[in-house]
Amino acid sequence: MTDDRPAQGAPQGVRLQKALANAGVASRRVIEQYIVEGRIRVNGRTVTELGTRIDPDGDRIDVDGTAVQLDVSKRYVMLNKPTGVYSTMHDEKGRPDLRRFTREWPERLYNVGRLDAQTSGLLILTNDGDLAHVLAHPSFGVTKVYVAKVAGAVTAQTIATLTRGIDLEDGPIKADRARLLDVSPGSASARSSLVELTLHSGRNRIVRRMMAAVGHPVQELVRRQFGPVHLGALPVGKARDLSKIELGALLTLSRRDSPAAAGDDDEQETE
Structure with missing residues (x-):
């Protein structure tokens, strides 16, 4: 009977360049150059030794300040x-859910937060x-950008009100940023506006309630950005893997040392 455990005193962990190469960051030779140049950190500390070994399951690695996911699963x-x-993987009432969009991936995926059905x-x-926990929980202050088509002609004063703050039935709220994109021509009763709102709040249907409170009910609502990730030109109803750049930006955001100041809502965002 053989014992597969490492001999006492044997090196522990995996060589840094091997772990990063397995994760698809670059070739081992390129990664070795990164190490020598001081471009890689392990648990926040710059490493320059080519013999550095890491624990892929516990250590946090970043290259040029961007976090890397070593777990390829x-x-x-x-x-x-x-x-x-x-926004659920299984709707108990039999309504359309997210399963149809995940069939090409073998992993069991879950949605980060929710979007209102409409x-x-x-x-x-x-x-x-x-x-998922960091990105969905409002205490971490991850911003989302929405574009809303609303009834009526929104004025600069209304935009200022949204950023200054308004009172809703569950407390005050203000947009991190607000911008008027367009106002349609036509009669006053038929006009509409496009408004861009940036929020980190997790309150239920918050964009719709904010716009209703300032007299401009939402007619259509689209989330264009989640943290550092932009929707771009991805067609409606389509899904794709995040790029390495997008994933690195999300992981870097999720590994921040301290969440946003307390005092926001405890519930996950739903819009």
Whole structure:
């Protein structure tokens, strides 16, 4: 009978360049050059020794300040959710849900936060529970950008009100940023406006309630950005893997040392 355990005193862990090459960052030779140049950190400390070994399951690695995921079993997908689809992997009432968009991936994916059934736009789907918790929980202050088509001609004063703050039935709220994109021509009763809102709040249907409170009910609503990830030109109803750049930006955001100041809502965002 043989004992496969490492001999006493044998090196522990995996060589840094091997772990990063396995994760698809670059070739071992390129990564060795990165190490020598001081471009890689392990748990926040710059390493320059080629013999550095790491624990792929516990150590956090970043290259040029961008976090790297060493666990290749983790999957990260962007979906442009259509209206009429509920943000769940299994709707108990039999309504359209997210399963139809994840069939090409073998992993069991879950949505990060939710979008209201009548709201379209960017959803992140993943099997990385730690990342999902950080991105969905409002205490971490991850911003989302929405574009709303609303009734009526929005004025500069209304935009200022949205950023200054308004009172809703569940407390005051203000947009991190607000911008008027367009006002349609026509009679006063037929006019509409496009407004871009940036928020980190997790309150239920917050964009719709904010716009209703300033006299401009939402007619259509799209989430265009989630943290550093942009929807771009992804068609409605389509999904794709995040790029390495997008994933690195999300992981870097999720590994920040301290969450946003307390005092926001405890519930996950739903819009």
